[in-house]
Amino acid sequence: xxxxxxxxxxxxxxxxxxxxxxxxxxxxxxxxxxxxxxxxxxxxxxxxxxxxxxxxxxxxxxxxxxxxxxxxxxxxx
Amino acid sequence: xxxxxxxxxxxxxxxxxxxxxxxxxxxxxxxxxxxxxxxxxxxxxxxxxxxxxxxxxxxxxxxxxxxxxxxxxxxxxxxxxxxxxxxxxxxxxxxxxxxxxxxxxxxxxxxxxxxxxxxxxxxxxxxxxxxxxxxxxxxxxxxxxxxxxxxxxxxxxxxxxxxxxxxxxxxxxxxxxxxxxxxxxxxxxxxxxxxxxxxxxxxxxxxxxxxxxxxxxxxxxxxxxxxxxxxxxxxxxxxxxxxxxxxxxxxxxxxxxxxxxxxxxxxxxxxxxxxxxxxxxxxxxxxxxxxxxxxxxxxxxxxxxxxxxxxxxxxxxxxxxxxxxxxxxxxxxxxxxxxxxxxxxxxx
Numbered sequence: 001x002x003x004x005x006x007x008x009x010x011x012x013x014x015x016x017x018x019x020x021x022x023x024x025x026x027x028x029x030x031x032x033x034x035x036x037x038x039x040x041x042x043x044x045x046x047x048x049x050x051x052x053x054x055x056x057x058x059x060x061x062x063x064x065x066x067x068x069x070x071x072x073x074x075x076x077x
Numbered sequence: 078x079x080x081x082x083x084x085x086x087x088x089x090x091x092x093x094x095x096x097x098x099x100x101x102x103x104x105x106x107x108x109x110x111x112x113x114x115x116x117x118x119x120x121x122x123x124x125x126x127x128x129x130x131x132x133x134x135x136x137x138x139x140x141x142x143x144x145x146x147x148x149x150x151x152x153x154x155x156x157x158x159x160x161x162x163x164x165x166x167x168x169x170x171x172x173x174x175x176x177x178x179x180x181x182x183x184x185x186x187x188x189x190x191x192x193x194x195x196x197x198x199x200x201x202x203x204x205x206x207x208x209x210x211x212x213x214x215x216x217x218x219x220x221x222x223x224x225x226x227x228x229x230x231x232x233x234x235x236x237x238x239x240x241x242x243x244x245x246x247x248x249x250x251x252x253x254x255x256x257x258x259x260x261x262x263x264x265x266x267x268x269x270x271x272x273x274x275x276x277x278x279x280x281x282x283x284x285x286x287x288x289x290x291x292x293x294x295x296x297x298x299x300x301x302x303x304x305x306x307x308x309x310x311x312x313x314x315x316x317x318x319x320x321x322x323x324x325x326x327x328x329x330x331x332x333x334x335x336x337x338x339x340x341x342x343x344x345x346x347x348x349x350x351x352x353x354x355x356x357x358x359x360x361x362x363x364x365x366x367x368x369x370x371x372x373x374x375x376x377x378x379x380x381x382x383x384x385x386x387x388x389x390x391x392x393x394x395x396x397x398x399x400x401x402x403x404x405x406x407x408x409x410x411x412x413x414x415x416x417x418x419x420x421x422x423x424x425x
Contacts, residue, residue, distance in 0.1 A: 008393030008403075016366060017375035018422075019392035023362035025235065027425060062411040 003032055004043040011042065112296025113204070121303040122193050122201070123273065124148045124313045126210075126291040128162070128173045132318055133420075134327035135162035138180075142240070144424060146175050147314035151189035152240055157181025160189075163287050168211040168255040170302075171289045178215055178285035190227070190274030192239045192425040193293070194360065201295060203266040208273060209259045209299035210291040214251040220280035222251045226260045227276060230268035235425055238270035251286065259299040270425075316360050320420040321353075328366075328420045329373040336370045336416040339379065339390070339402060341409045349379075349390075349409035353419065354399040363423035365392045365400055370418055379404050383413035390417060397423075 002014045010019040011032055020028045036042075054062070060070065070076075085094035097105045108116050130147040137145050137160050140153045145160050153160070163176040177187055208228075214221035226249055229242030247260045264271065273293050277286060290302040305313075311324065320328055321335045339351035367378035369387055377387035388408025394401045402417070409415045 006391050006393065008391055010365075010391070010393055010395060012391075013364075017378070018364050018366040019395065020364050021362040021395035023395075025361040026364060026423065027237070028364040028422075030237075058411075064412070 001031075001035060002040075002043065003035065005045040007045050014043075112207075112294070112298045112300060114295030119303075120294040120300060121292045122198055123191055123291050123293050124317075125191075125310055126289075127171060127302070127304070127310070128175045128289050129307055129310050130314045130324075131162050131173070132314065132320055132324060136160070144318070144422075146173075147318060148191050148424075149175060149189055150191065150239055150424070151177070151187070153177075153183070153187050154185035155181075155183040157183060157282065158187060158285075166213070166255070166287065168257075168289055170304075171211070174211075174287045174289040176215070176285065176287045179280050179282050182281045183284075184279045186276055186278045186280070188227075188240055188274055188276035189288075190229075190239055190272050191291075192235075192270060192272040194425060195234045195269055195271075198271045201264050201271065202268060203264065204295055205261060205263045205297045206293055206295055207259060207261050207297060207299040208291075208293050209257060209302070210275075211255050211257050211289045211302075212249070212251050212275075213255045213287050214253055215285040215287065216283055217253060218280070218284050220277060221284040221286060223277060224249045224251050224286060225274075225276040225278075226258075227274040228262060228264065229270075229272045229274060230265050231270045232268065234269035236270045239272045239425070240274065242270060242272065244274075255287075257290075261297050261299075312357060315355075315357050317424050318420070318422050319355055319357075319359065319363075321418045328368055328418065331371060331373050332418075333370045333380075333416065336380075336418050337402075339404060339409060339415045339417070341411050341413055348406065349404040349413075349415060351402040351417075352399065353402070355397070355421065359397045359421060360423040360425075362395045362397060363421035365395055366420045366422075367392060367402070368418040368420070370416055378417045379408050379415050380417065381409055381413055381415040383415070384410070388415075392419075395421075 004012045086096040087094040095107050125147045128146050142152050144150050151160050157180040159178050161176050163174040167174055226247045227244050229238050229244045231238045231242040249258050292302050337353050339349040341349045369378045369380050371380045379388045379390040390404040392402050
Protein backbone atom coordinates (compact mmCIF):
# COMPACT_ATOMS: atom_id res chain seq x y z
CA UNK A 1 0.00 0.00 0.00
CA UNK A 2 1.33 3.42 -0.92
CA UNK A 3 -0.17 6.88 -0.59
CA UNK A 4 0.36 10.31 -2.08
CA UNK A 5 -0.50 13.68 -0.67
CA UNK A 6 -2.68 15.95 -2.81
CA UNK A 7 -2.75 19.70 -3.23
CA UNK A 8 -6.06 19.64 -1.35
CA UNK A 9 -7.01 18.10 1.98
CA UNK A 10 -7.24 14.48 0.83
CA UNK A 11 -4.74 11.63 0.62
CA UNK A 12 -4.67 9.49 -2.50
CA UNK A 13 -4.32 5.71 -2.10
CA UNK A 14 -2.25 4.68 -5.10
CA UNK A 15 -3.38 1.04 -5.21
CA UNK A 16 -6.84 2.06 -6.41
CA UNK A 17 -6.50 5.86 -6.83
CA UNK A 18 -9.09 6.54 -4.13
CA UNK A 19 -9.16 9.89 -2.34
CA UNK A 20 -9.30 9.59 1.45
CA UNK A 21 -10.57 12.45 3.59
CA UNK A 22 -8.80 13.31 6.87
CA UNK A 23 -11.67 12.00 8.96
CA UNK A 24 -10.62 9.98 12.04
CA UNK A 25 -13.82 7.92 11.71
CA UNK A 26 -13.05 6.91 8.12
CA UNK A 27 -11.58 3.39 8.22
CA UNK A 28 -9.36 4.09 5.20
CA UNK A 29 -7.92 7.13 6.97
CA UNK A 30 -7.37 4.99 10.06
CA UNK A 31 -5.43 2.55 7.87
CA UNK A 32 -3.38 5.44 6.48
CA UNK A 33 -2.53 6.65 9.99
CA UNK A 34 -1.48 3.10 10.94
CA UNK A 35 0.66 3.00 7.80
CA UNK A 36 2.35 6.23 8.90
CA UNK A 37 2.88 4.79 12.38
CA UNK A 38 4.73 1.91 10.75
CA UNK A 39 7.33 4.42 9.62
CA UNK A 40 6.15 4.91 6.06
CA UNK A 41 6.10 8.22 4.23
CA UNK A 42 3.60 9.26 1.54
CA UNK A 43 4.74 10.56 -1.79
CA UNK A 44 4.65 14.35 -2.03
CA UNK A 45 1.76 16.16 -3.66
CA UNK A 46 2.11 16.71 -7.39
CA UNK A 47 3.55 20.05 -8.34
CA UNK A 48 0.77 22.40 -9.45
CA UNK A 49 0.84 23.19 -13.12
CA UNK A 50 2.04 26.73 -13.84
CA UNK A 51 -0.61 29.11 -15.01
CA UNK A 52 -0.26 29.29 -18.78
CA UNK A 53 0.47 32.60 -20.43
CA UNK A 54 -2.34 33.15 -22.92
CA UNK A 55 -2.06 34.79 -26.27
CA UNK A 56 -4.50 37.51 -27.21
CA UNK A 57 -6.26 35.07 -29.50
CA UNK A 58 -6.65 32.56 -26.63
CA UNK A 59 -8.05 35.26 -24.37
CA UNK A 60 -10.57 36.14 -27.05
CA UNK A 61 -11.48 32.49 -27.47
CA UNK A 62 -11.95 32.14 -23.74
CA UNK A 63 -14.37 35.04 -23.88
CA UNK A 64 -16.18 33.47 -26.81
CA UNK A 65 -15.23 36.26 -29.20
CA UNK A 66 -13.53 36.40 -32.58
CA UNK A 67 -11.32 39.15 -33.93
CA UNK A 68 -14.04 40.02 -36.45
CA UNK A 69 -16.64 40.34 -33.71
CA UNK A 70 -14.34 42.53 -31.68
CA UNK A 71 -13.69 44.80 -34.63
CA UNK A 72 -17.40 45.03 -35.29
CA UNK A 73 -18.04 45.88 -31.66
CA UNK A 74 -15.72 48.87 -31.82
CA UNK A 75 -16.61 49.79 -35.40
CA UNK A 76 -13.08 49.03 -36.57
CA UNK A 77 -13.96 47.84 -40.01
CA UNK B 78 -60.64 -27.65 22.40
CA UNK B 79 -62.16 -25.29 24.89
CA UNK B 80 -62.78 -21.57 24.49
CA UNK B 81 -62.23 -19.02 27.19
CA UNK B 82 -64.98 -16.46 26.92
CA UNK B 83 -64.40 -13.15 28.64
CA UNK B 84 -64.30 -9.45 27.89
CA UNK B 85 -61.04 -8.16 29.32
CA UNK B 86 -57.66 -9.51 30.45
CA UNK B 87 -56.21 -7.35 33.18
CA UNK B 88 -53.42 -7.77 35.71
CA UNK B 89 -54.67 -7.71 39.31
CA UNK B 90 -52.63 -4.59 40.05
CA UNK B 91 -53.18 -2.82 36.75
CA UNK B 92 -55.50 0.13 36.37
CA UNK B 93 -56.80 -0.96 32.98
CA UNK B 94 -57.03 -4.13 30.87
CA UNK B 95 -54.08 -5.27 28.85
CA UNK B 96 -56.38 -6.86 26.29
CA UNK B 97 -59.94 -5.75 25.52
CA UNK B 98 -62.00 -8.23 23.53
CA UNK B 99 -64.66 -6.84 21.22
CA UNK B 100 -67.95 -8.44 20.29
CA UNK B 101 -66.95 -8.62 16.63
CA UNK B 102 -64.13 -11.03 17.43
CA UNK B 103 -61.31 -8.51 17.38
CA UNK B 104 -59.19 -7.28 20.26
CA UNK B 105 -57.28 -4.21 21.36
CA UNK B 106 -54.03 -4.95 23.15
CA UNK B 107 -51.70 -2.69 25.13
CA UNK B 108 -48.35 -4.15 24.09
CA UNK B 109 -45.16 -2.87 25.66
CA UNK B 110 -42.91 -5.08 23.55
CA UNK B 111 -42.75 -8.04 21.20
CA UNK B 112 -40.06 -10.51 22.18
CA UNK B 113 -38.38 -7.82 24.31
CA UNK B 114 -37.92 -5.64 21.23
CA UNK B 115 -39.73 -3.11 19.13
CA UNK B 116 -43.42 -3.78 18.62
CA UNK B 117 -43.09 -3.43 14.88
CA UNK B 118 -40.71 -2.08 12.28
CA UNK B 119 -36.92 -2.20 12.10
CA UNK B 120 -36.60 -5.24 14.28
CA UNK B 121 -33.83 -6.48 12.01
CA UNK B 122 -30.50 -4.77 12.75
CA UNK B 123 -28.92 -6.31 9.66
CA UNK B 124 -28.99 -4.14 6.52
CA UNK B 125 -29.53 -5.89 3.20
CA UNK B 126 -30.20 -9.16 4.98
CA UNK B 127 -32.27 -10.23 1.99
CA UNK B 128 -29.29 -9.71 -0.34
CA UNK B 129 -31.35 -7.38 -2.53
CA UNK B 130 -28.80 -4.59 -3.08
CA UNK B 131 -25.58 -5.21 -5.07
CA UNK B 132 -24.17 -1.79 -5.94
CA UNK B 133 -20.58 -3.00 -6.35
CA UNK B 134 -21.32 -5.79 -8.81
CA UNK B 135 -22.56 -9.36 -8.78
CA UNK B 136 -19.42 -11.50 -8.86
CA UNK B 137 -15.84 -11.33 -7.64
CA UNK B 138 -12.87 -13.59 -7.13
CA UNK B 139 -11.06 -11.08 -4.96
CA UNK B 140 -9.26 -12.39 -1.91
CA UNK B 141 -8.81 -10.52 1.32
CA UNK B 142 -11.53 -8.34 2.76
CA UNK B 143 -13.99 -7.53 -0.02
CA UNK B 144 -17.45 -6.01 -0.26
CA UNK B 145 -19.83 -7.21 -2.97
CA UNK B 146 -23.46 -7.40 -1.81
CA UNK B 147 -24.03 -4.14 0.03
CA UNK B 148 -22.91 -4.13 3.66
CA UNK B 149 -21.63 -7.71 3.47
CA UNK B 150 -17.89 -8.07 3.75
CA UNK B 151 -16.18 -11.33 2.90
CA UNK B 152 -12.71 -12.71 3.31
CA UNK B 153 -11.56 -15.61 1.19
CA UNK B 154 -8.65 -16.44 3.38
CA UNK B 155 -6.75 -18.22 0.66
CA UNK B 156 -6.67 -18.12 -3.11
CA UNK B 157 -9.40 -19.54 -5.28
CA UNK B 158 -13.07 -18.82 -4.87
CA UNK B 159 -15.98 -16.89 -6.28
CA UNK B 160 -18.50 -14.80 -4.41
CA UNK B 161 -21.55 -14.08 -6.49
CA UNK B 162 -25.20 -13.17 -6.63
CA UNK B 163 -27.23 -16.38 -6.79
CA UNK B 164 -30.31 -16.05 -9.00
CA UNK B 165 -31.51 -19.61 -9.57
CA UNK B 166 -31.47 -21.60 -6.34
CA UNK B 167 -33.33 -19.36 -3.92
CA UNK B 168 -35.36 -19.63 -0.75
CA UNK B 169 -39.04 -18.83 -1.05
CA UNK B 170 -39.58 -15.11 -1.17
CA UNK B 171 -36.07 -14.13 -2.21
CA UNK B 172 -34.90 -12.57 -5.45
CA UNK B 173 -31.21 -13.13 -4.74
CA UNK B 174 -28.91 -15.00 -2.40
CA UNK B 175 -25.25 -14.62 -1.46
CA UNK B 176 -23.11 -17.48 -2.75
CA UNK B 177 -19.55 -18.64 -2.24
CA UNK B 178 -17.96 -21.50 -4.17
CA UNK B 179 -14.30 -22.45 -3.84
CA UNK B 180 -12.32 -23.01 -7.02
CA UNK B 181 -9.27 -24.45 -5.27
CA UNK B 182 -8.33 -26.06 -2.01
CA UNK B 183 -8.50 -23.59 0.86
CA UNK B 184 -6.78 -24.67 4.04
CA UNK B 185 -7.65 -21.56 6.01
CA UNK B 186 -11.32 -20.98 5.34
CA UNK B 187 -13.81 -18.39 4.23
CA UNK B 188 -15.72 -15.94 6.34
CA UNK B 189 -18.27 -13.24 5.63
CA UNK B 190 -20.31 -10.92 7.77
CA UNK B 191 -21.66 -7.53 8.61
CA UNK B 192 -20.61 -5.05 11.25
CA UNK B 193 -23.53 -3.15 12.74
CA UNK B 194 -23.02 0.54 13.36
CA UNK B 195 -22.87 1.33 17.07
CA UNK B 196 -25.86 3.67 17.04
CA UNK B 197 -27.92 0.81 15.64
CA UNK B 198 -26.94 -1.82 18.22
CA UNK B 199 -25.95 -0.08 21.45
CA UNK B 200 -29.31 -1.02 22.97
CA UNK B 201 -28.46 -4.70 22.47
CA UNK B 202 -25.71 -4.67 25.11
CA UNK B 203 -26.34 -7.30 27.78
CA UNK B 204 -29.46 -8.56 26.00
CA UNK B 205 -30.50 -11.75 24.32
CA UNK B 206 -30.69 -11.60 20.55
CA UNK B 207 -31.97 -14.02 17.95
CA UNK B 208 -30.07 -14.62 14.76
CA UNK B 209 -32.03 -16.26 11.98
CA UNK B 210 -31.14 -16.91 8.37
CA UNK B 211 -31.85 -19.05 5.33
CA UNK B 212 -28.88 -21.14 4.21
CA UNK B 213 -27.83 -24.16 2.22
CA UNK B 214 -24.59 -25.80 1.20
CA UNK B 215 -23.65 -26.16 -2.47
CA UNK B 216 -22.71 -29.83 -2.01
CA UNK B 217 -22.80 -32.51 0.65
CA UNK B 218 -19.13 -32.33 1.60
CA UNK B 219 -18.62 -31.94 5.31
CA UNK B 220 -16.70 -28.70 4.83
CA UNK B 221 -19.66 -27.14 3.02
CA UNK B 222 -22.21 -28.19 5.60
CA UNK B 223 -20.24 -27.15 8.70
CA UNK B 224 -21.19 -23.52 9.11
CA UNK B 225 -20.10 -21.40 12.05
CA UNK B 226 -22.44 -18.60 13.13
CA UNK B 227 -20.36 -16.04 14.95
CA UNK B 228 -20.86 -12.75 16.75
CA UNK B 229 -17.87 -10.59 17.53
CA UNK B 230 -17.56 -7.58 19.79
CA UNK B 231 -14.86 -5.13 20.75
CA UNK B 232 -14.89 -2.21 23.18
CA UNK B 233 -14.07 0.57 20.73
CA UNK B 234 -17.02 2.33 19.13
CA UNK B 235 -17.28 1.40 15.46
CA UNK B 236 -13.80 -0.11 15.59
CA UNK B 237 -12.24 -2.91 13.56
CA UNK B 238 -14.53 -5.63 14.86
CA UNK B 239 -15.15 -7.64 11.71
CA UNK B 240 -13.09 -10.84 11.59
CA UNK B 241 -11.05 -9.65 14.57
CA UNK B 242 -13.08 -9.06 17.72
CA UNK B 243 -13.86 -11.37 20.60
CA UNK B 244 -15.94 -14.15 19.12
CA UNK B 245 -18.85 -16.27 20.25
CA UNK B 246 -19.52 -19.23 17.96
CA UNK B 247 -22.36 -21.63 17.26
CA UNK B 248 -22.00 -24.57 14.88
CA UNK B 249 -24.80 -25.24 12.40
CA UNK B 250 -25.04 -28.17 10.02
CA UNK B 251 -26.38 -27.22 6.61
CA UNK B 252 -27.94 -29.40 3.93
CA UNK B 253 -28.31 -28.83 0.21
CA UNK B 254 -31.88 -27.68 0.81
CA UNK B 255 -32.71 -24.13 1.78
CA UNK B 256 -33.53 -24.19 5.49
CA UNK B 257 -34.14 -21.53 8.11
CA UNK B 258 -31.77 -21.68 11.07
CA UNK B 259 -31.99 -19.83 14.37
CA UNK B 260 -29.28 -19.09 16.90
CA UNK B 261 -29.88 -17.30 20.18
CA UNK B 262 -27.29 -15.72 22.39
CA UNK B 263 -26.76 -13.13 25.07
CA UNK B 264 -24.43 -10.35 24.02
CA UNK B 265 -21.71 -8.94 26.33
CA UNK B 266 -22.64 -6.38 28.96
CA UNK B 267 -20.78 -3.64 27.12
CA UNK B 268 -19.36 -3.29 23.65
CA UNK B 269 -18.68 -0.55 21.13
CA UNK B 270 -18.73 -2.70 18.02
CA UNK B 271 -20.76 -5.75 17.03
CA UNK B 272 -20.52 -7.94 13.96
CA UNK B 273 -22.43 -10.99 12.78
CA UNK B 274 -20.35 -13.43 10.77
CA UNK B 275 -20.62 -16.78 8.98
CA UNK B 276 -17.61 -18.99 8.34
CA UNK B 277 -16.57 -22.33 6.94
CA UNK B 278 -13.23 -23.93 7.63
CA UNK B 279 -10.71 -25.73 5.47
CA UNK B 280 -12.37 -26.87 2.24
CA UNK B 281 -11.70 -27.95 -1.32
CA UNK B 282 -12.70 -26.84 -4.79
CA UNK B 283 -16.45 -26.99 -5.31
CA UNK B 284 -17.33 -26.49 -1.66
CA UNK B 285 -19.41 -23.51 -0.65
CA UNK B 286 -22.54 -22.04 0.87
CA UNK B 287 -25.49 -19.79 0.09
CA UNK B 288 -27.15 -17.33 2.45
CA UNK B 289 -30.17 -15.03 2.44
CA UNK B 290 -32.84 -13.52 4.69
CA UNK B 291 -30.37 -12.85 7.49
CA UNK B 292 -31.82 -11.24 10.59
CA UNK B 293 -30.46 -10.22 13.99
CA UNK B 294 -33.14 -8.97 16.34
CA UNK B 295 -33.69 -8.40 20.05
CA UNK B 296 -35.34 -11.14 22.07
CA UNK B 297 -35.09 -14.87 22.44
CA UNK B 298 -37.65 -15.69 19.75
CA UNK B 299 -36.81 -15.30 16.08
CA UNK B 300 -39.64 -13.65 14.20
CA UNK B 301 -40.25 -13.96 10.45
CA UNK B 302 -37.73 -12.18 8.23
CA UNK B 303 -38.53 -8.48 8.20
CA UNK B 304 -39.15 -7.31 4.66
CA UNK B 305 -38.42 -3.71 3.84
CA UNK B 306 -39.14 -2.12 0.47
CA UNK B 307 -36.23 -2.02 -1.99
CA UNK B 308 -36.11 1.76 -1.69
CA UNK B 309 -35.82 1.55 2.07
CA UNK B 310 -33.11 -1.09 1.88
CA UNK B 311 -31.17 0.89 -0.73
CA UNK B 312 -31.37 4.03 1.38
CA UNK B 313 -30.00 2.13 4.37
CA UNK B 314 -27.13 0.83 2.23
CA UNK B 315 -26.34 4.28 0.86
CA UNK B 316 -25.34 5.49 4.31
CA UNK B 317 -22.27 3.30 3.75
CA UNK B 318 -21.80 3.22 -0.03
CA UNK B 319 -22.99 5.36 -2.93
CA UNK B 320 -22.03 5.80 -6.55
CA UNK B 321 -22.84 7.85 -9.65
CA UNK B 322 -23.65 4.77 -11.75
CA UNK B 323 -27.16 3.41 -11.97
CA UNK B 324 -27.93 0.99 -9.17
CA UNK B 325 -27.47 -2.17 -11.24
CA UNK B 326 -24.35 -0.93 -13.03
CA UNK B 327 -21.06 -1.94 -11.45
CA UNK B 328 -18.33 0.67 -11.00
CA UNK B 329 -15.90 0.61 -13.90
CA UNK B 330 -18.59 -0.09 -16.47
CA UNK B 331 -18.23 1.79 -19.75
CA UNK B 332 -21.12 4.24 -19.59
CA UNK B 333 -21.59 7.98 -19.46
CA UNK B 334 -25.01 7.70 -17.86
CA UNK B 335 -24.95 9.34 -14.46
CA UNK B 336 -21.43 10.70 -14.79
CA UNK B 337 -20.73 13.96 -13.02
CA UNK B 338 -19.64 16.86 -15.14
CA UNK B 339 -16.77 19.27 -14.81
CA UNK B 340 -16.48 22.55 -16.62
CA UNK B 341 -13.52 24.84 -17.07
CA UNK B 342 -13.43 28.39 -15.85
CA UNK B 343 -13.13 30.89 -18.66
CA UNK B 344 -10.02 32.33 -17.12
CA UNK B 345 -6.32 32.14 -17.74
CA UNK B 346 -5.94 29.38 -15.14
CA UNK B 347 -7.88 26.90 -17.31
CA UNK B 348 -8.91 25.03 -14.17
CA UNK B 349 -11.95 22.76 -14.10
CA UNK B 350 -14.23 22.40 -11.12
CA UNK B 351 -17.10 20.07 -10.26
CA UNK B 352 -19.33 19.49 -7.27
CA UNK B 353 -21.21 16.39 -6.17
CA UNK B 354 -24.07 16.12 -3.70
CA UNK B 355 -24.74 12.66 -2.32
CA UNK B 356 -28.18 11.07 -2.50
CA UNK B 357 -28.27 11.01 1.31
CA UNK B 358 -26.01 11.61 4.27
CA UNK B 359 -23.19 9.10 4.65
CA UNK B 360 -21.93 7.56 7.91
CA UNK B 361 -18.66 9.51 7.92
CA UNK B 362 -16.73 11.53 5.36
CA UNK B 363 -16.31 8.78 2.74
CA UNK B 364 -13.43 7.63 0.59
CA UNK B 365 -14.12 8.73 -2.99
CA UNK B 366 -12.84 6.91 -6.06
CA UNK B 367 -13.28 8.52 -9.49
CA UNK B 368 -13.69 6.37 -12.62
CA UNK B 369 -13.35 7.24 -16.29
CA UNK B 370 -16.74 6.82 -18.05
CA UNK B 371 -15.14 5.70 -21.31
CA UNK B 372 -12.23 3.55 -20.08
CA UNK B 373 -13.68 2.35 -16.79
CA UNK B 374 -10.32 2.95 -15.14
CA UNK B 375 -9.36 4.88 -12.02
CA UNK B 376 -6.16 6.09 -13.67
CA UNK B 377 -6.75 9.29 -15.64
CA UNK B 378 -10.39 9.19 -14.54
CA UNK B 379 -11.44 12.50 -16.09
CA UNK B 380 -12.82 12.06 -19.59
CA UNK B 381 -12.59 15.23 -21.63
CA UNK B 382 -15.59 14.90 -23.92
CA UNK B 383 -14.57 17.92 -25.98
CA UNK B 384 -11.01 16.82 -26.73
CA UNK B 385 -11.60 13.03 -26.45
CA UNK B 386 -8.72 12.72 -24.02
CA UNK B 387 -8.27 11.27 -20.53
CA UNK B 388 -6.69 13.20 -17.71
CA UNK B 389 -5.99 13.39 -14.03
CA UNK B 390 -8.20 15.04 -11.45
CA UNK B 391 -8.38 15.43 -7.71
CA UNK B 392 -11.13 15.12 -5.11
CA UNK B 393 -11.22 17.43 -2.11
CA UNK B 394 -13.43 18.78 0.66
CA UNK B 395 -15.16 15.44 1.15
CA UNK B 396 -18.05 15.57 3.61
CA UNK B 397 -21.02 13.39 4.48
CA UNK B 398 -23.16 15.29 1.96
CA UNK B 399 -20.79 15.66 -0.98
CA UNK B 400 -17.38 16.68 -2.30
CA UNK B 401 -15.68 18.89 -4.85
CA UNK B 402 -13.35 17.96 -7.68
CA UNK B 403 -10.85 19.83 -9.77
CA UNK B 404 -8.52 19.34 -12.69
CA UNK B 405 -5.64 21.32 -14.07
CA UNK B 406 -5.08 22.69 -17.54
CA UNK B 407 -3.57 19.43 -18.75
CA UNK B 408 -6.94 17.72 -18.33
CA UNK B 409 -9.42 20.40 -19.33
CA UNK B 410 -9.27 23.74 -21.09
CA UNK B 411 -11.60 26.66 -21.49
CA UNK B 412 -14.90 25.94 -23.17
CA UNK B 413 -14.42 22.19 -22.81
CA UNK B 414 -16.59 19.77 -20.89
CA UNK B 415 -15.47 16.66 -19.05
CA UNK B 416 -16.98 14.08 -16.74
CA UNK B 417 -16.20 11.22 -14.37
CA UNK B 418 -18.00 8.60 -12.35
CA UNK B 419 -17.41 8.09 -8.65
CA UNK B 420 -17.97 5.75 -5.76
CA UNK B 421 -18.05 6.82 -2.13
CA UNK B 422 -17.43 4.36 0.70
CA UNK B 423 -18.04 4.99 4.39
CA UNK B 424 -18.06 1.35 5.45
CA UNK B 425 -17.11 0.26 8.93
